[in-house]
Amino acid sequence: MEKYYKKEGKYSYYEAGEGTPIVILHGLMGGLSNFDAVASYFSERGYKIIIPDLPIYTQNILKTNVKSFAIYVKNFITYKGLERVILLGNSLGGHIALYHTKMYPEKVAGLVITGSSGLYESAMGDSYPKRGDYEYIKKKAEDVFYDPKIATPELIDEVFATVNDRIKLIKTLTIAKSAIRHNMAKDLPKMHVQTCIIWGKNDKVTPPEVAEEFHKLMPNSSLYWIDKCGHAAMMEHPEEFNRVLEDWLSHTQLSTH
Numbered sequence: 001m002e003k004y005y006k007k008e009g010k011y012s013y014y015e016a017g018e019g020t021p022i023v024i025l026h027g028l029m030g031g032l033s034n035f036d037a038v039a040s041y042f043s044e045r046g047y048k049i050i051i052p053d054l055p056i057y058t059q060n061i062l063k064t065n066v067k068s069f070a071i072y073v074k075n076f077i078t079y080k081g082l083e084r085v086i087l088l089g090n091s092l093g094g095h096i097a098l099y100h101t102k103m104y105p106e107k108v109a110g111l112v113i114t115g116s117s118g119l120y121e122s123a124m125g126d127s128y129p130k131r132g133d134y135e136y137i138k139k140k141a142e143d144v145f146y147d148p149k150i151a152t153p154e155l156i157d158e159v160f161a162t163v164n165d166r167i168k169l170i171k172t173l174t175i176a177k178s179a180i181r182h183n184m185a186k187d188l189p190k191m192h193v194q195t196c197i198i199w200g201k202n203d204k205v206t207p208p209e210v211a212e213e214f215h216k217l218m219p220n221s222s223l224y225w226i227d228k229c230g231h232a233a234m235m236e237h238p239e240e241f242n243r244v245l246e247d248w249l250s251h252t253q254l255s256t257h
Helices: 032-042 066-079 092-103 134-143 153-163 166-181 208-217 238-251
Strands: 005-008 011-016 020-025 047-052 085-090 108-114 195-200 221-226
Touching: 011 032, 011 066, 020 032, 020 066, 020 092, 032 047, 032 085, 032 238, 066 092, 066 166, 085 092, 092 108, 092 166, 108 238, 134 153, 153 166, 195 208, 195 238, 208 221, 221 238
Parallel strands: 020 047, 020 085, 085 108, 108 195, 195 221
Antiparallel strands: 005 011, 011 047
16 A cells, blocks of 8 residues: 555545545544555546545544544545545544535535444444453454454554553543534434445444444435454455445446446
8 A cells, every 4th residue: 555655734645546536534443454455446447546544643632523533534625626525434434424424415426334433322432442451452353353363463452552552542532422422313314425334244343233223314325234244344355345335336326437
């Protein structure tokens, strides 16, 4: 991913490919690399893939909330000179994508959410951590996936470092509270954007009934399940995730080819 990574002013982001823009929003503990497989696949098939680094741990604490991140995304899209984009978000990234769509519906051509927060109150709060307890954090990181082996030692170390950094921990808890405060249940029925919901059947963080609730509340949504899959479908079953997404894009005619 390195060669496609850019830093301009206050923005750092990955960008590859040409065509219909898909802006991807990562989750709280997730980095841009979680979307490696999606980025490399779609950037070669007529899409411009852009993944901004979200300022989750770098914004002022007063701006560490879902709404401020949604405004950040809108400013980034404007900065990139894009009119309308397809937004794809996982976990907290899905919630930010939903909130952005609520605030700026004219900017969003289509929406893709996977393991998204926004409805389920304990989605964030439960996964935070006893500091300093490596085994506990290892177990929590493994719980994100159906196959615990996907939680590599590097990934566990990264989560461990995050929760043992006092400032990052405070911001993580601030975001968790913000996610609960910005519950989307009342907004979703008014959001008519074409929405693709891709969910792991074995998601323990945002369980399957959350996906069903999103599907029920969103007027133009399609729901797709991925079996033997946890909270990060695009990491655990990248080929299937890409196939489902590609089918949905051509079915809804959001692709330009």
